[in-house]
Amino acid sequence: MKTILVTGSTGAGKSTLLARLAGQNRMTIIDPFLPAASKAWQEPTDATCGGIVIDHVRYLDNAKAVVSAAARWCDEHSVSLWLGEIWRGGLESKGIAIPDDAIELHLERDANGEPEAPVAGQRTVGNLHQMLLLAQQIAAPV
Structure with missing residues (x-):
């Protein structure tokens, strides 16, 4: 299982990226x-579920329990867990441990230049268009 954090300021495109990715x-x-x-954890019933997206994590009731249950399910089904939040500390403040090998895609509205290839345990910075392309590559079935 891969854990991917999608971070960035309000309006940078985190929710847009996650919604498009989830739909595709x-x-x-x-x-x-x-x-x-859904507003709470429910085990997906579709056997072809391509992963779990949890956006606005810190606003969820029982966020730590929801993320833990989703992470277990993703691990059991060999799919990725995508977490959307303004900053990594928003998750950590809820007691949510981020794996050391998590990939962080950080959105900045005015980012220009080619972003670095995503590397486990590191942050990659880019704009919505750039990060959407990278996210699609990460989410693509192997």
């Missing part, structure tokens, strides 16, 4: 602000 890859979405999304 049949991922289950948990988001307290999205009316059509």
Whole structure:
């Protein structure tokens, strides 16, 4: 299982990236602000689920338990867990441990230049368009 953090300031495109990625890859979405999304952990019923996306993590009730359950499910099914939050510390403040090998895609509206290839345990910075392309590569079935 891979853990991918999608971070960036408000309005940088985190939710847009995660929603597009989830739609393209049949991922289950948990988001307290999205009316059509689940607000709590429910094990996906679709055997072809391509991963779990949890956006606005720190606003979830029982965020630590939700992320832990989702991580276990993703590990058991060999799919990725995508977490969206403004900054890594927002997750850590909820007691959510980020694996050392997590990939962080950090969105900046005005980022220019080619972003570095994502590396486990490191942060890659780019704009929404750049990060969406990298996210699609990460999410692509092997």
